[in-house]
Amino acid sequence: MKKALALFLCLVMILSMAACGSKTTTETKPESKPEATQAPASGDKADEKPAANVPELKGPGNVTLKRLGYNTAFDPNDNIGADIIEQSTGYKVEYYMLPSENANEKLIMDISGGADYDAINISMNQFRQLVSQGALTPLDDLLDVYGQDILNSGHSPEVWDALRGDDGHIYAVPYMYPASHEIANFFTVRTDLTKAAGIEKMPTTIDEFYDMLVTLKNYYGDQYIICAGPFYQASEANEAWAVPKTITSAFGIYADWMVVDGKVIHMSEHENFPALLDFMAKLQSEGLIDPDWAVNNETTLKEKFSAGKVIVCAANRALGDYAVPALMENHGVTWDDLDYITALQGSDGTCKYMETTAFNFVTAIPKSSQNAADVVNWWNQRIRDELFITIGEEGVHFNYDDQGGIDPINPIFADERGSSYWYLDVTSAAYGSDLWPSRVRKSAGQWHAFSAVTMNPAPYIEFTTNEFKFKPATENFSTYNTTLFNDTMDFLKQVMAGTRTSADIERLHSDLVVAGLDDVRAELQAYYDAK
Amino acid sequence: MxxxxxxxxxxxxxxxxxxxxxxxxxxxxxxxxxxxxxxxxxxxxxxxxxxxxxxxxxxxxxxxxxxxxxxxxxETQFFQALKNSLIVTSVGTLISVIVSITTAYPLSKPSFKGRKVVTLLYVFSMVFFGGIVPAYMVVQMLGILDTYAAMILPFAIVQFNMFIIKNYFEGLPETVEESARIDGAGDFTVLTRIVIPMSTPVIATVTLLYAINYWNNYFHAMMYVQSTSMKTLQVYLYDLINSGSSFLENLxxxxxxxxxxxxxxxxxxxxxxxxxxxxxxxxxxxxxxxxxxxxxxxxxxxxxxxxx
Structure with a gap:
């Protein structure tokens, strides 16, 4: 009996392993399916002239497209955004969403399992993973035939190159982050309190900023939190900076990885990093910033600000949505009582702020789709009708102001175009500069800050290119960089809490080296050198 | 004192x-x-x-x-999600209880040939889970992705619950069943007329455990569902909490x-x-x-x- 049992268990184990092993076969299954596009095969044939025998359109009314997107709180099938797109393009579309958690696992399993999505709106990392698995349809020929408006929508060759696979084919269309020169981190200041303390002008240099905080501390003592933060920027990865970029700009630090004289350096290796540490430690030791700075999160910061406890508050646009109106309701503050501190200059005039040129999302067509031509045609029609679909009709949803800017008419704009952002698959280059600002403008709170710091940027701000904005995912970077970033931010918080000083920076470096600093640097340097 | x-x-x-x-x-x-x-x-x-x-x-x-x-x-899909959760919980619990009872009954009989091997299979699958990827592939190959069946059938039997019923059945006096058989009752009649009425406490408890399991199931419901209209209440809730903030900021x-x-x-x-x-x-x-x-x-x- 025991032998029989042992044999049985062995058999079960072998079958289990065989079942697990078959995953590989299944995941590569889409490759073995006939390509809907009939485009040239990938690999060595990439240099050949694209074949013109792309599939014919089935056309609106003859096909129902299936489009997968990221998670949102509303039902995209039951939203006016879906009706507007159908009205504009004629295509009937069913919309699906990834879950809010485990989205990557779900996406990979769905695509590996041959789910019949026609378009998938995904992050750049998800895109890279699917390209490497050969799960996406090459789009070059389809774009040539059905997507001329997309190709001519003003994106640079660099953008299109970032959407190519190793075989040289384009595998997705771009949905770019709309504001490349946005000052996404700033300070919101209650001028009703600063004026009472004798401060009439917002600081533009790091020294003026310090003097302002000292003046406020002398005037108000412990009645208010003089300066509270940090307020994280959620639009890009690695933006949970423990010190606002409004301050780091004055020290020439604008990203976690930078290029100085052709060499890739980590922010902790920047020559001004010790000075930044000393400055933040000084603010903390003199009681000029919130003692809870290290443990604050977005919710607690909003609560403190809207409860009227904070004079100078680290912020991004989102603070204006609910915290500022709540402050107004609770404390009688008006818009005239608010001002903003933009990126600060150092003593030597340095003010470096990173350009946010990045992909918000990209949209691709899985190989399992049988409607690739119609998807590209659908995208193309939406690019042609971008203004109507995303912003609306002049005189109904918006008016043009004297400067040609789009001024939304509320509440119809919020009601009928408020959710159009979710449906975006591809944007034109002009979308960010001409159309998107109106989406910020629909919120008075966001627009008040955005127009002050971004629409009228201080002339001394030097927007600096992120050299790694289109870098494909690489192994060491993916594995180690989040830890490197978090360890550096933790160190900054420890310095502010007084448990570390800038003298401990060597120890930080040795910890970072153990955590993979040199491995990541080597990858980034190789990428930069190859550019 | x-x-x-x-x-x-x-x-x-x-x-x-x-x-x-x-x-x-x-x-x-x-x-x-x-x-x-x-x-x-x-x-x-x-x-x-x-x-x-x-x-x-x-x-x-x-x-x-x-x-x-x-x-x-x-303005959100609350009622749809509630309806889905109620359907999955009620239908799933009913199926699970039926399957568990009909599995536990033969396994509780020493005379059932192959009892130990079958029991071992249940114990083995209780201890070792094949993983979400094979489970997903099975559901996908059955063609039930994005249906209520995908949220019910993979959990039709929870081995632990089945063993609770089996142990309870083993404790029932054999003489009562034997007297019924002398009167001409077959297996099905004995189970439905004798054993189940005598086991209402354990069946009530297991029914509740199944219902809680179906009601609280998040991960698998999330994995096996594609349409927004098929979300259960737990998936809906999780998504709303995670996405509500950014949604509101945009809207x-x-x-x-x-x-x-x-x-x-x-x-x-x-x-x-x-x-x-x-x-x-x-x-x-x-x-x-x-x-x-x-x-x-x-x-x-x-x-x-x-x-x-």
Whole structure:
């Protein structure tokens, strides 16, 4: 009996392993399916002239497209955004969403399992993973035939190159982050309190900023939190900076990885990093910033600000949505009582702020789709009708102001175009500069800050290119960089809490080296050198 | 001699009184620890947005409003998700109980040939789970992705629950079944007319365990569902909490214009308020049901563990 049992268990184990092993076969299954596009095969044939025998359109009314997107709180099938797109393009579309958690696992399993999505709106990392698995349809020929408006929508060759696979084919269309020169981190200041303390002008240099905080501390003592933060920027990865970029700009630090004289350096290796540490430690030791700075999160910061406890508050646009109106309701503050501190200059005039040129999302067509031509045609029609679909009709949803800017008419704009952002698959280059600002403008709170710091940027701000904005995912970077970033931010918080000083920076470096600093640097340097 | 004090009919000495008092205080503290967070969330769900945003709502609503509740009920998929959860829980529980009983009964009979091997298979699959990828592939190959069946069939039998029933069946007196068989009853009649009526306590307990399992299932429901209209309440809730904030930031007209006039969404609807309202609404069915079934839950899983 025991032998029989042992044999049985062995058999079960072998079958289990065989079942697990078959995953590989299944995941590569889409490759073995006939390509809907009939485009040239990938690999060595990439240099050949694209074949013109792309599939014919089935056309609106003859096909129902299936489009997968990221998670949102509303039902995209039951939203006016879906009706507007159908009205504009004629295509009937069913919309699906990834879950809010485990989205990557779900996406990979769905695509590996041959789910019949026609378009998938995904992050750049998800895109890279699917390209490497050969799960996406090459789009070059389809774009040539059905997507001329997309190709001519003003994106640079660099953008299109970032959407190519190793075989040289384009595998997705771009949905770019709309504001490349946005000052996404700033300070919101209650001028009703600063004026009472004798401060009439917002600081533009790091020294003026310090003097302002000292003046406020002398005037108000412990009645208010003089300066509270940090307020994280959620639009890009690695933006949970423990010190606002409004301050780091004055020290020439604008990203976690930078290029100085052709060499890739980590922010902790920047020559001004010790000075930044000393400055933040000084603010903390003199009681000029919130003692809870290290443990604050977005919710607690909003609560403190809207409860009227904070004079100078680290912020991004989102603070204006609910915290500022709540402050107004609770404390009688008006818009005239608010001002903003933009990126600060150092003593030597340095003010470096990173350009946010990045992909918000990209949209691709899985190989399992049988409607690739119609998807590209659908995208193309939406690019042609971008203004109507995303912003609306002049005189109904918006008016043009004297400067040609789009001024939304509320509440119809919020009601009928408020959710159009979710449906975006591809944007034109002009979308960010001409159309998107109106989406910020629909919120008075966001627009008040955005127009002050971004629409009228201080002339001394030097927007600096992120050299790694289109870098494909690489192994060491993916594995180690989040830890490197978090360890550096933790160190900054420890310095502010007084448990570390800038003298401990060597120890930080040795910890970072153990955590993979040199491995990541080597990858980034190789990428930069190859550019 | 300790001073005697009079209680309702039973005299308690001072030390007993102290222990009783201490127990009351301790139980009250534990009850408050359990109930205060619920009260906090419920209060936030019906408080004014400005109070919620400024963190000044504790255990009693401030600036009473029902707009957030209305928004959850009529502008999101709350009812659809509730309907899905109710269908999955009721149908799933029924199927699971039937499958578990019909599996447990033969396995409880020593005369059933191959009993040990079959039991071993159940034990093995209880200890070793194949993983989500193979499970997903099975569901996908069965062609039931994005259906109620995908959220029910993979959990049609929970081995642990089946063993509870099996152990209970093994404790029933064999003589009762034998007398029924002498009267001409077959297996099905014995099971439905004799065994099941004698096993109502364990069946009630296992029914409750299955119902809780289906109601709370999040991960698999999330993995096997593609359409927004098929989300269960747990998936809906999780997504709303995770995505509600960014959704509102994009949708909101900020509640105010420069002149202080309300536009678009009400200022009462905040991300924190939405989360609180959704959580409050979603626990109402359980809160209503719990008093009716708690006695079965208290009997708990020990019911089948001791042979009678």
């Amino acid at each position: 300790a001073k005697k004090v009079k209680s309702k009919g039973i005299a308690m000495d001072a030390s007993e009184k102290f222990v009783t008092g201490f127990a009351y205080v301790l139980m009250t503290i534990f009850a408050l620890i359990a109930i205060l967070p619920c009260l906090h969330v419920a209060s936030k769900s019906i408080s004014g947005g400005t109070y919620v945003a400024s963190g000044s709502v504790w255990f009693w609503p401030r600036g009473f409003q029902l707009e957030t509740m209305e928004y959850i009920l009529f 909101a007209s900020g509640g105010y214009t420069g002149e202080g006039v309300h536009t678009g969404l009400s200022v009462n609807i905040t991300a924190e308020g939405i989360t609180a309202s959704a959580v409050t609404l979603s626990i109402i069915p359980i809160v209503l049901l719990y008093p009716l079934v708690q006695r079965f839950l208290i009997k708990g899983i020990t019911i089948g563990s001791v042979k009678g």
